Amino acid sequence: MKTSPASQQSGDTSAVNDYLDLDSLLSRDELDARELVRGFCDKRLRDVVPNWFEHGLPEQDARDLMLEFGKLGVLGMHLEGYGCPGLGAVSYGLACTELEAIDSGLRSMVSVQGSLAMSAIRKFGSEEQKQTWLPRMAAGEVLGCFGLTEPDSGSDPGSMRAVARRDRSDWVLNGTKMWITNGSIADIAVVWARTDDGVRGFLVPAGTPGLTAPHMRGKLSMRASITSELILDNVRLPASAQLPGARGLRGPLSCLGEARFGIVFGVLGAAREALRTAVDYAATRTQFGKPIxxxxxxxxxxxxxxxxxxxxxxxxxHLGRLKESGRLRPEQLSVGKLNNVRAALEVCRTARTVLGANGIMQEYPVMRHMANLESVLTYEGTVEVHTLVIGQALTGQNAFR
Incomplete structure (x- = not known):
């Protein structure tokens, strides 16, 4: 989209969308996928999200929304087979951008469903597990969550305390997971626990005796999504509940890589909305006799x-093209997550200063995006973790311990 200097001077915010004509780098299919998601978000979500952020997202609204996301085709949209669309990485990234332009919590719900829960089953599940769960998860009929983080184990998942022990042919799980998006509405939880054979993944259906998922209250960020604990108290599972293809931390960490990719694109939406709001505001807010x-x-x-x-x-x-060609390395993904979240957060903070006191009001989306990005800055790898990943790649020295 090209914008003349005259239109820029008049405060036309079309330049915010694509100032450098980056759409020319996208295929027709990618543009169509983006426009489909953008249209849905503008029509269905833009007006209701501020209320969800202020009062919290009701569980039934979340379930209904995930069904709509399923019909839209964004749940596991980058996965192949089993009812998943199998679109390219960039198409998925663009969808994340449009979701997060409305609210980070919405992108997080979709990301946890597709990039974490579904991705774990697709990568490491048995054929029976894939056939049982993935088609219904892609449709939004079954909701998933991903249980890795614990109260005392965030950046260091190797220190997790959740354990799974053998009892004849069964598994018995005990432990607590925290910061679980979709936890209390999930029909299936992917839970990671220590075993005598290393860290393994398990599929825990909702309603299994000993499993509870209480809401986490008091959030000042990501309020338009559902966050829960997962408490496992002697949860007994059959042997078929184990994900056979995952052993050690490589399993869950590879799923986190999928989620980080969505973040790299998603935060662009929050930054775009903040910038657009600031440009609009600067064109109409008058001080000292002229627009600011x-x-x-x-x-x-x-x-x-x-x-x-x-x-x-x-x-x-660029990272999307690397991913599509199978050449994206974890440390490159760390560059994307570290840079883009930090940049988006700075854009939102600066936009807040342009709006002055109005920047903290619900009438404008800036403070909401800013608060959400404080969470995004931390989850799926903190600033410190990604810094050390990149530092290790640069120096060959592991500075984590």
Whole structure:
């Protein structure tokens, strides 16, 4: 989309969408996938999300929404077979951008379903597990969650305390997981636990005796999504509940890589919305006799925000092409997660200053995006973790311990 200098001077925010004509790097199918998701989000979600953020997302609304996401085709959209669309990595990334342009919590719900729970079953499940769960999960009829993080085990999943022990042919699981998106509405939980044979994954259906998923209350971020604990108290499972293809931490960490990829693209949506809001506001808010967009310091803020958004978009597209060609390395993904979340958060913080006191009001999305991104900055690998991943790749030295 090309914008003339005259239209830019008049405060036309079309330039925010694609200032560098980056759409020319996308295929027709990718553009169509993005427009489909964008249209759904604008029509169905934009007006209701502020209320969900203020009051919390009701469980029934979450279930209904996931069914709609299933019909839209965004649940596991990058996975192959078993009812999944099998679209490219960039198409999936663009969908994440549009979801997070509305709210990070919505992108998180979709990401946990597809990139974590479904991805774990697709990669490591038996054929029977794949046939049983994946088609219904892709349709949104069955909801999943992913139980790895624990109260005392976040960045160091190797220190997890959840255990699974053999009892004849069964498994018995004990432990607590925290910060579980979709936890209390999930029909199936992918749970990781220590065994005598290393860390293994298990499929735990809702309603299994000993499994409870209480809501986590008091969140000041990601309020338009459901976050729970998973408490496992002598949860007995048959041998068929184990994911046969996963052994050790490589299993869950590879799933986290899928989720991180969605974040690399997703946060671009939050940044885009914040920038667009700031540009619109600067064109209409008058101080000292003219719109604040006419002052040099305001223009500097807007330009810096635009630069960060465009650079982050180019990085996301490049990583997407690497992923599609099978060449994306974990440390490259760490560059994307570290850079893009940090850039998006800075864009939102700067946009808040352009709006002044209005920047904290629900009428505008900026503070909501900013609060959500504080969570995104931490989950799927903190700033410190990704810094050390990149540092190890640069130096060959492991600085984690």
């Amino acid at each position: 967009g006419g002052f040099q310091l305001t223009q500097q803020k807007l330009v810096e925000m635009l630069l960060e958004l465009q650079k982050a978009t180019l990085l996301a597209l």
